[in-house]
Amino acid sequence: MRALNEHELKNVAGGGLIGDIAEFAVQEVRASVLGAVAAGSAGAIIGGRHGGDGGGLLGIGGIGQLVGLVSGGLIGLAAGAIGAPLIGWDDTVKYTESAIQGVINGTLG
Structure with missing residues (x-):
């Protein structure tokens, strides 16, 4: 009895199904993972930038920025981890590259 090669396995009904899955x-x-890292980073940048926009006395604006930084990062992390698989790998890479370009150019957020 001879062993089947990969091409022959895929021609068998359901043979390539496990590999495809x-x-x-x-x-x-x-x-x-990529979406979580990219969206978490972008959320932290945007939250840190705009978290203290309300201002305040005695450093309250700085506390608001810290809260915005942490919460924006965590919300972005969760949204990226859930949303990226929904749009697929190719679109995730495309959006991540555009976010990186936005950070480099200073246009993110």
């Missing part, structure tokens, strides 16, 4: 799962996990 595993590849899809790995790609979605990659998108989730």
Whole structure:
């Protein structure tokens, strides 16, 4: 009895299904991690920049910026981890690259 190669396995009914499912799962996990990091970073930048916009006396604006930094980062992290797999790996990479360009250019937020 001879062993089947990869091409023959995919031609068998359902033979390539497990490999396709595993590849899809790995790609979605990659998108989730990248989206979480990118959106968390962007949320922290935007929250830190605008968290203290209300101003205040005796450093209250600084506390608002700290709260905005932390909460914006956490909200962005959760939103990116959930949203990135929904839009897929290719779009996640595209949006991440545009966010990085926005940070470099100073146009993010």
